[in-house]
Amino acid sequence: MKTSQLPLHTLREAPAEAIISSHQLMMRADLIRKLGNGLYTYMPLGLRAYRKVENIIKEEWNRSGACEFKPTVIVPGEIWKQSGRWDTMGPQMLKAKNRGEQDMVVSPTAEEAFTAISAAGLTSYKQLPINMYQINTKYRDEIRPRYGVMRGREFNMADGYSFNKDDASLDETYQAYAKAYLRIFKRLGLKVIPVKADTGAMGGSGSEEFMVESPVGDDTLIICSKCGYAANVEKAATFADPAVDNDGNPQKPTDLKPELVETPNVFSIEDMEKFFKSTPKTFIKALIYRVINSTLDLSKAPHCKDLKQTKDGDFAFYPLSYVCVIIRADLDVNEAKLAGALKASEVCLADDEEILKIAQAPHGFVGPLTSLCPIVQDLSVNDMHDAITGAGKAGYHLKHVEPGRDFTAWINTDVRTAKEGDTCCTPGCGGKYHTTKGNELGHIFKLGKKYTQSMGVTYLDENGKAAVPTMGCYGIGVDRVLASIIESFHDDKGILWPMTTAPFQVAIVPIKYDGQMKEAADRLYQELTNAGIEVLLDDRAERPGVKFNDMDLIGFPVRITVGDKNLPNVEVKLRSEQDAQLIPLENASAKVAEIVKAELEKLNG
Numbered sequence: 001m002k003t004s005q006l007p008l009h010t011l012r013e014a015p016a017e018a019i020i021s022s023h024q025l026m027m028r029a030d031l032i033r034k035l036g037n038g039l040y041t042y043m044p045l046g047l048r049a050y051r052k053v054e055n056i057i058k059e060e061w062n063r064s065g066a067c068e069f070k071p072t073v074i075v076p077g078e079i080w081k082q083s084g085r086w087d088t089m090g091p092q093m094l095k096a097k098n099r100g101e102q103d104m105v106v107s108p109t110a111e112e113a114f115t116a117i118s119a120a121g122l123t124s125y126k127q128l129p130i131n132m133y134q135i136n137t138k139y140r141d142e143i144r145p146r147y148g149v150m151r152g153r154e155f156n157m158a159d160g161y162s163f164n165k166d167d168a169s170l171d172e173t174y175q176a177y178a179k180a181y182l183r184i185f186k187r188l189g190l191k192v193i194p195v196k197a198d199t200g201a202m203g204g205s206g207s208e209e210f211m212v213e214s215p216v217g218d219d220t221l222i223i224c225s226k227c228g229y230a231a232n233v234e235k236a237a238t239f240a241d242p243a244v245d246n247d248g249n250p251q252k253p254t255d256l257k258p259e260l261v262e263t264p265n266v267f268s269i270e271d272m273e274k275f276f277k278s279t280p281k282t283f284i285k286a287l288i289y290r291v292i293n294s295t296l297d298l299s300k301a302p303h304c305k306d307l308k309q310t311k312d313g314d315f316a317f318y319p320l321s322y323v324c325v326i327i328r329a330d331l332d333v334n335e336a337k338l339a340g341a342l343k344a345s346e347v348c349l350a351d352d353e354e355i356l357k358i359a360q361a362p363h364g365f366v367g368p369l370t371s372l373c374p375i376v377q378d379l380s381v382n383d384m385h386d387a388i389t390g391a392g393k394a395g396y397h398l399k400h401v402e403p404g405r406d407f408t409a410w411i412n413t414d415v416r417t418a419k420e421g422d423t424c425c426t427p428g429c430g431g432k433y434h435t436t437k438g439n440e441l442g443h444i445f446k447l448g449k450k451y452t453q454s455m456g457v458t459y460l461d462e463n464g465k466a467a468v469p470t471m472g473c474y475g476i477g478v479d480r481v482l483a484s485i486i487e488s489f490h491d492d493k494g495i496l497w498p499m500t501t502a503p504f505q506v507a508i509v510p511i512k513y514d515g516q517m518k519e520a521a522d523r524l525y526q527e528l529t530n531a532g533i534e535v536l537l538d539d540r541a542e543r544p545g546v547k548f549n550d551m552d553l554i555g556f557p558v559r560i561t562v563g564d565k566n567l568p569n570v571e572v573k574l575r576s577e578q579d580a581q582l583i584p585l586e587n588a589s590a591k592v593a594e595i596v597k598a599e600l601e602k603l604n605g
Contacts, residue, residue, distance in 0.1 A: 001504070001535075001536055001537070002536070002537045002538075002539045003536060003537065003538040003539055003540050004539050004540055006044055006045065007043070007044070008030055008043075008045070008550075009030050010028060010029060010030050010550050010553055010554075011027060011028040011030070012028075013028070014027050014028050015027055015034075018148065019146070019147065019216075020147050020148075020150065020216045020487065021486065021487055021490055022147070022148060022149075022150060022483040022484070022486040022487045022490075023147050023148030023149075023150065023483070025486055025490055025494060025495050025553070026046065026148055026149065026483070026486065027148070028494075028553060029045070029046075029494065029495060029553050029554045029555070030043050030045065030046075031043055031045055031046030031049065031503075031554075032046050032148065032149060037145055037153070038142055038145025038151075038152045038153030038154070039152065039153055039154055040148060040149050040152055040154075045503040045504075045554060046482075046503070048503040048504070049482060049497070049501050049502065049503045050156075050478065050479070050482055052500060052501045052502075053188065053478055053481050053482050053485075053501055054135055054156075054158070054478055056184055056187050056188060056500065056501075057135065057158045057184055057476055057478070058135065058158075060180045060183050060184045060187075061133050061158070061160060061177075061180055063180065063183075064176045064177060064179070064180040065131055065176060066131045066132060066133045066160050066162075066177075067131065067132050067133070068132070068133055068134065068135075069117075069132050069133075069134060070134060070136065071110065071113045071114070071117060071134060071136065072107075072113075073106065073107050073136060073137050073138075073139075074096075074104055074105070074106060074107070075104070075105050075107055075110075075112065075113045076102065076103070076104060076105070077095065077102070077103025077104055077105050078102075078103065079112040079113065079115075079116045079455065080093075080105055080112050081103075082112070082116075082454060082455045082456070083111070083112050083115070083450075083451050083454050083455055084295070084317065084454055085112070086103075087293065087310070087317075087319075088292075088293040088317065088345040089108065089345070090345060090346070091141060091143075092108060092140045092141045092142065092143075093105060093106075093108050093140070093141070094106040094108070094139050094140075094141050106139040107136075107137075107138055107139065108138055108139060108140045109138065109157075109159070109475075110134065110136070110138075110157075110159055110161070111161070111447070111451050111471075111473060112451065112455070114132065114161040115161075115451045115452060115455050115457060115471070116455065118130050118132070118161070118163050118457070119452075119455065119456075119457040122163070122457065122459050122469070123459060123460065124459055124460050125165050125459055125460065125461050125462055125467070127459070128163060128164060128165045128169070128459065128469060129162055129163060129164045129165070129169055129170075129173055130162065130163040131160065131161075131162045131163075131173060132160065132161055132162075133158060133159060133160030133161070133474070134158070134159060134160075135156065135157070135158045135478065136156070136157065136159075137154060137155075137156055138154070138155055138156070138157050139153060139154050139155075140153060140155075141153060147216070147483070148483060149479035149480070149482065149483050150439070150479070150480055150483040150484075151218070151480075152479065155477065155478075155479045155480075156477075156478040156479050157475055157476070157477055157478065158475065158476040158478055159473065159474065159475040159476075160177065160473070160474040160475075161471065161472065161473055161474070162174075162471065162472040162474075163452070163457075163469040163470075163471055164469060164470050164471070164472065165459075165461070165467070165469060165470075166470065167470060169470075170446060170470050170471075170472050171446075173472055174444060174446055174472050174474075177444050177472070177474040178194070178208065178444060181194075181210050181442050181444070181476070182194075184442075184476070185210065185212075185441070185442075186603070187500055187603050187604050188481065188485060188498060188500060188501060188603075189485065189488070189489065189498035189500065189501075189603055190212055190441070190481075190484065190485065190488060191212065191213075192210045192211060192212050192441060192442075193210070193211045193212070193213065193221065193223070193230050193438065194208055194209070194210055194211075194230065195208065195209050195210075195211055195221055195230040195231050195232050195235075195438075196208060196209075196230070196231040196232070196235045196236070207443060207444060207445040207446065208443070208444050209232055209440050209442070209443050210440070210441050210442040210443070211232075211438035211439065211440055211441065212438060212439055212441055212484050212487075212488065213436050213437065213438050214437055214438060214439045214484065214487055214488075215437055216437070216439075216487070217436075217437035217438040217439045218439060218440070219232055219233070219234075219437070219438050219439065219440055220232070220233040220435055220436075220437060220438075221233070221435065221436050221437070221438045222236035222418045222419075222420075222422075222433050222435060223433065223434055223435070223436060224424040224426065224429060224431040224432070224433055225431065225434065226424065226429055226430070226431025226432075227424060227426045227429040227431055229424055229425065229426050229429070229431075231418075232440075233334070233417065233418060233435070234334065234336035234337065235336070235337070236418035236425075236433075237414060237418065237425040238416065238418040238422040238423060238424075238425050238433070239422065239423035239424060239425050240379050240380065240382075241422075241423060242383055243281050243282070243328060243380065243381075243383050243384045243385075244279070244281055245279070245281075245282060246277075246278055246279055246282070250383070251282065251383070251384055251385040251386060251387075252385055252386065253385045253386070253402060254385060254386040254400050254402060256386075256400040257400060258369065258398045258399070258400055258401050258406055259398065259399050259400050260391055260393075260396055260397075260398060261391075261396065261397050261398070261399055262395060262396055263275055263395060263396060263397045264395055266364075266397070267363075267364035268364070269283060269285065269329045269330075272329070272388065272397070276388055276399075278388070279330075280328075280329040280330040281328060281329070281330055282384075282386070282387055282388055283328070283329035283387065283388050283389065284326050284327075284328065284329065284367075284368065284381060284384060284387045284388070284389035284401065284403070285326065285327050285328070285329040285331075285389075286324055286325070286326050286359075286366040286367050286368050286371065286389060286390050287324070287325045287326075287327075287333060287349060287366065288322060288323075288324055288325075288349070288350040288354065288355045288358050288359050288366060288371065288373070289322065289323050289324075289325055289333075289335075289338065289347050289348065289349060289350060289376075290320065290322060290347065290348050290349070290350045290351075290354060291318070291320070291321045291322060291323055291342050291344045291346075291347050292319070292320065292344055292345050292346040292347070292348075293317045293318070293319060293344055293345040293346070294317060294318045294321055294342045294343055294344040295316070295317045295318075295343040295344075296318075296342055296343050296344075298318055298321060298374070301374040301410050302373070302374050302375070302410055303372045303373050303374065304321065304373075304374065307321055321373075322350060322354070322358050322373040323338075323342065323373055323374050323375070323376045323410075324358070324359065324366070324368055324371040324373050324374070324375050324376070325338060325375075325376045325378070325415060326368050326375060326376070326377050326378065326381055326389075326403075326409075327378040327380055327381065327415065327416060328378070328380035328381060328384065331378070331380055331416050331417070332416070332417040332419075333378070333415055333416070333417065334415055334416060334417040334418075335347050335348070337413075337414060337415045337416075337417075338376065338415045341376065341411060341413045341415060342376070342411075357372075358371060358372050358373050359371045359372075359390075359392060360372070360392050360393070361390060361391070361392045361393050361394050362394055364390070365390040365391060365392065365393060365394055365395065365396060365397070366390045366392065367389045367390035367391050367392045367397075367398060368389060368407040369389075369391075369392060369398065369401070369406055369407050370391070370392025370393075371392065374410035374411070375407060375408070375409045375410050375411075376409070376410065376411045376413070376415060377403070377409035377411065377412045377413075378413070378414065378415045378416050379412065379413065379414050379416070380416055381403050381409075382403070382412065384403055385402060385403075386399075386400055386401075386402070387399075387401045387402070387403065388401065389401050418433060419433070419435070420433055420434055420435045421433065439480065439484055439487075440477070440480070441476060441477060441480055441481050441484055442474075442475060442476040442477070442481075443474075443475050444472070444473070444474045444475075445472060445473040445474070446470075446472055447470075447471040447472060447473050448470055448471065449468050449469075449470055449471065450471070451471055452468050452469050452470070452471055453468050457469060482501070485497070485498065485501055489555075490555070493549075493552040493553065494552045494553035494554065494555050495553070495554060495555030496555050496557075496575050496576055497555045497556070497557055497575075498557075498603060499557050499596060499599040499600050499603060500600060500603045500604065502534075502555065502556055502557050503536075503554065503556070504534045504535060504536040504556055505533055505534045505535070505556070505557055505558060505596045506528060506533055506534065506535045506536070506556065506557070506558045506559075506560065506592055506596065507535075507536050507537075507538060507551045507554075507556040507558070507559045507560070508521050508524050508525055508528075508535060508536070508537045508538065508559075508560045508562065509538045509544075509547050509548065509551060509559060509560065509561050509562070510537075510538070510539070510561075510562040510563075511544050511561070511562065511563040511564065512564075513538075513539045513540075513541070515564075516564060516567055517562045517563065517564055517567070520562045520567060520570065520585055521537060521539075521562045522537075523585070524560060524562070524570070524585070524588060524589055525537045527589035528589050528592060528593060531589065531590075531593040532593075533592070533593050533596050536556065538550075538551065548561075552575065555575055556575060557574065557575050557576070557596070557599070558572065558573070558574055558575070558592055558595060558596065559572075559573045559575065560572055560573075560588060560592060561573070561580070566582060567585065568584060568585050568586075569582040569583060569584055569585065570582070570583060570584075570585050570588050571583075572588060572591065572592060572595075574595070
């Protein structure tokens with residue numbers, strides 16, 4: 001292709017809204033153009049790079065045994081009601097009505113659609129496993145779209161779905177996808193970190209994210225350098241270090257009854273440390289949380305007898321409930337873990353009015369003995385004794401509190417946030433965690449029967465009895481991958497594309513597209529094209545400096561400069577290197593083709 005055929009308009013400066021490197025460079029190199037807030041159009045060069053990422057994903061997923069198909073982007077709201085997510089997905093889901101007043105959804109994800117489609121043809125265990133994928137458009141009404149295509153409202157996802165007869169079969173498919181992910185990211189030149197992750201709104205029994213380290217990452221990763229344990233902070237577990245007293249010794253049970261202590265102007269943990277002259281490891285922190293759309297059975301939970309439950313077909317949930325979360329005072333609550341434990345779409349701290357109603361005291365004096373809601377107890381409280389906590393009365397605390405004696409937890413589980421310096425949770429490791437920022441590029445889930453059961457999917461098993469298949473989900477954000485490649489490979493001049501994803505592998509830049517220089521450039525173009533190399537010939541009537549700057553900005557891996565001063569030699573320069581080399585025109589095509597193919601073999605091998 002010739003540059004004059006492209007609607008190319010590069011920018012010297014990035015738009016003010018572009019903060020991160022990938023957004024700035026994609027706009028400046030005219031890979032994308034903004035159409036609206038969170039909405040971007042891929043221009044021809046950007047689309048070529050995008051298609052290469054897409055094709056690598058397809059090739060590896062096809063190789064792993066998955067079959068591609070193409071569902072619609074607009075899907076019936078009815079299938080979302082069947083799964084129970086019509087009310088729980090939240091405002092990011094764009095809903096509409098057609099002219100027949102039917103509820104419709106602009107797909108934010110595709111579990112419901114794949115489940116409905118697969119159910120329509122599934123009758124026997126002989127058809128399992130089913131393993132299908134799509135690469136398609138999604139829409140999520142992000143409240144703050146940012147970073148260009150890294151977090152846009154409309155985006156492109158590669159998502160696969162498997163339907164398996166049992167957990168062993170699901171694990172086999174899950175592992176095949178995990179291996180395919182590693183091959184995909186190797187071919188793209190990206191070094192990824194597989195981490196244990198929270199299943200979030202997707203639900204299911206387990207998941208793993210594939211992260212790339214990035215200073216502008218949305219996620220915090222917890223990593224143990226000693227054993228290699230890695231997890232998203234939303235999921236990371238940590239060694240349950242014992243609660244100790246002021247002397248660093250394990251806390252001991254007390255026979256003393258809880259004692260009310262007047263604590264004027266004592267509101268924070270720091271205030272309590274000074275007042276009681278004690279380590280925060282002797283304090284129990286109590287927090288009232290508002291719980292949205294919990295699917296747990298709360299009918300027998302303390303103080304929940306009159307709680308209203310909503311039913312949608314076979315799906316039942318509590319739109320609003322409350323819990324009192326207790327945790328050792330030197331630790332923080334992990335809200336993703338808490339939401340998972342409560343099977344809720346969202347949890348958040350209650351407001352002042354709610355706290356007074358539920359805890360019978362303002363924030364700072366909340367305690368587990370008086371709160372009128374179920375208690376969720378973090379594991380850190382399990383070995384606490386003779387503790388201090390809020391009294392459920394403004395201006396007062398209680399001392400000599402014994403968990404299990406003075407109050408009973410409804411749920412006892414890990415809701416602690418792991419942090420840098422914590423001890424690794426791997427048995428026998430003893431290493432310390434460090435943290436880093438990362439961007440999620442892919443995610444694999446073991447969904448179990450969350451969707452197949454709620455949507456009534458069955459098949460006849462080997463004994464002729466109805467059975468429910470188990471399900472897996474496997475996603476890669478294609479736009480995020482493309483942006484992450486640029487985040488990982490750029491310098492102050494522009495992008496440095498890996499050979500596998502560059503819009504063109506070679507750029508030919510004649511100083512002037514005329515006379516001998518034109519003849520030499522055309523010859524190189526034809527020879528390289530015949531050798532299967534992707535070439536862009538810059539035939540514009542621009543100054544050489546403008547051409548060179550554009551080629552560096554866009555980031556073509558190899559540039560051949562044709563100038564009358566060097567002929568019959570041409571200048572070959574790799575984008576990743578400072579120096580160029582002069583090569584005779586008659587040998588240049590073969591040499592460049594060799595460079596391109598060697599780099600492709602290195603990445604694809």
